[in-house]
Amino acid sequence: MFGKRSFYMSVWRWHFFAGLYVVPFLIMLAITGLIMLYAPFLERTQNSDLYYVEQVSDQAMSYEAQYNLVQEAYPDATLLRFYLPADSEEATRFQVSTGEGKIQVFVDPYKGKVLGDLSINDSLYTWADDTHGTFMVGVTGDRLIEVAASFTILLIITGVFLWWPDSSKSKLKAAVKVSKKGGRTFWRDLHSVTGLWVAIVLLFFCISGLAWAGIWGGKLVQAWSTFxxxxxxxxxxxxxxxxxxxxxxxxxxxxxxxxxxxxxxxxxxxxxxxxxxxxxxxxxxxxxxxxxxxxxxxxxxxxxxxxxxxxxxxxxxxxxxxxxxxxxxxxxxxxxxxxxNWFAKSMAVGIALHMGQFGVWNLIACTLFCLAVILLCISGVVMWWKRRPSNRLTLSAPKMPKDLVRWKHAVWLVLPISLMFPLATVAIIAVILVDNLVGLVAPRVRNFWAS
Known part of the structure; x- marks a missing residue:
């Protein structure tokens, strides 16, 4: 079955429709991920006068006295959190809620004075984090990103199938090389080889990201894993x-x-x-x-x-x-x-890897991964653009196989995704319905949808 051309076309069609939805989200997640990796370093560099004290001495205020100092400076605010300074040269930080939002307040424990504050709500990191998690549209954004992460797993499965060579060594060697011919062949090879190298890491990021999502994460996995x-x-x-x-x-x-x-x-x-x-x-x-x-x-x-x-x-x-x-x-x-439990342990380790916290090597690896995901998306779009007819506006989806039994067989590749991730089920059903209903509507719509 897997060697038949009709099955290959069916898998390619699923890969195309999933990518159509996922690409904008993956680019957004990769860009905001890069921002989140480097925003803390940038903030400390730009505000070194707040994060670090001018002079260290043997006499430092108690933490309780510093708490009271912040409370006096912001009498209408609520103190939420205290960060223990990493060393003697760091200022003490307090997280404070005011009527205008959440801020970080910095205290010099040696001089006994408030150095200033920075907005948390308006920081670059918070903006990137909110965009990364909800597209800045709350619950709706969370659901859209959950579908995107679920469909990315479908992309990985179908993409590996489309790449998979036959058993000959020459085919395997060709499958991991980028053609020098140029044109669409170059972009196809670049897309497939990049996808192959990042597939496992991308799957890890999807699973760990979905664990934060509202349905699969909040209602299922996190509820089950909560201590x-x-x-x-x-x-x-x-x-x-x-x-x-x-x-x-x-x-x-x-x-x-x-x-x-x-x-x-x-x-x-x-x-x-x-x-x-x-x-x-x-x-x-x-x-x-x-x-x-x-x-x-x-x-x-x-x-x-x-x-x-x-x-x-x-x-x-x-x-x-x-x-x-x-x-x-x-x-x-x-x-x-x-x-x-085992999943919560995996999340604790995975979060550190996800955020590049295991040192310089981890930061570099996360940076390269984000750039590879952007390249993967761009090469897929370029490959599609070069494949579509240049003389008319069309979506140019891969042709639906004439043997619809094979099209139905391709569902077995997406069935595990639909069973594991509820919102993926809704999205997959929507794709099937739209794909079958297009043939019943106006010719202009059919022509746009056609290959």
Whole structure:
């Protein structure tokens, strides 16, 4: 069956329709991915006067005193988060919510003064992150990108099939070389060879990206992978989850905890523990680089997190989240990497790889991957443009096989995708319906659709 020309044409037709939808999204994801890789470095370089102190001394304000300093400077704001400085030359950072949005406030602990602030909502990274995840149109964008990621998996499967050579060595050698003839043959080879080299990595990025999506990720995989917080904490919030510690468009809480309810302090008291108490206790428990989330309400907790998601650490095996009673300071819950299920563990490691956090080699690899995806998309578009008739406007989809049994057989390649990803099912059915209904409409539409 797989050697028949009609089956090949059927697979090519599926590949074409999936690519028609996916290409704009892949280009957008690759470009915003590149921005997210380098935006943090750019921001630190442009605002070095905020991120770094002018002079280090032996006398530094306590963290609680710095907290109060920020509260005095922004009396109508709510302090959300504290970042432990990586070294003595870094300013202390606080994440603050104001009436105008979320900002980062920088404090010089030696001079005891607020250095200034930067908008989080208007930052380049937040813009790229929001575009990357929702196309900046909320739930609708999330669903569109979920379909695109699902269809990209279909592209990978059909693309590998179309590339697959016969068993002869000469054919295999030709399949991994780019022709020097030029024209459409050059672009076809460039497209197929680039796709071959990035296929596995692209599949990894699709799966990890889909794990954030609203349907397959939020409703299925993430719900199943969420750590059962009731195993560690007896008193849980009925309204707040760990996701409430995230900012909109900026996720920093471990994926496997987002949907888990937050613990609550067990009893109200007249005096709350200080930020210094939390930092000291976290360090004594083995934390090195981490951030502290402040209580959300009177029964809220202090939460110390060190995770690849928050970019605090590079080794996912050191992922850890600890909740402290805001009054007694007692540890209410302690969840680490080994407590995650296998998929949540994979996400913790995958996120670090996805964000290029394993050092310079990882950053370079992610950069090359994003550029390769852009090249893959551009070469596919150029190849299509060179194939279409130059004398008329037409979509030029690959011809539907005359043997429709083979067209139906091609469904077996997309069936696993439709079973695993619900929105892909809807999109695949839509393609089939449109493709079959076009023949029933006006000749002008049929001519545009035809090869």
């Amino acid at each position: 059962p917080m009731e195993k560690r904490a007896s008193n849980l919030s009925s309204t707040l989850t760990h996701n409430d510690l995230n900012l909109k468009g900026v996720k920093q809480i471990p994926w496997g905890l987002e949907q888990a309810p937050l613990p609550e302090s067990e009893a109200q008291g007249p005096i709350s523990i200080t930020l210094d108490d939390v930092v000291s206790e976290a360090k004594s428990m083995g934390f090195t680089q981490f951030q502290v989330h402040f209580p959300k309400n009177e029964l809220g907790v202090y939460t110390a997190t060190a995770s690849t998601m928050g970019k605090d650490i590079k080794n996912a095996w050191d992922d850890r989240t600890v909740h402290f009673d805001r009054y007694s300071g007692a540890v209410l819950a302690d969840v680490g990497f080994m407590d995650y």
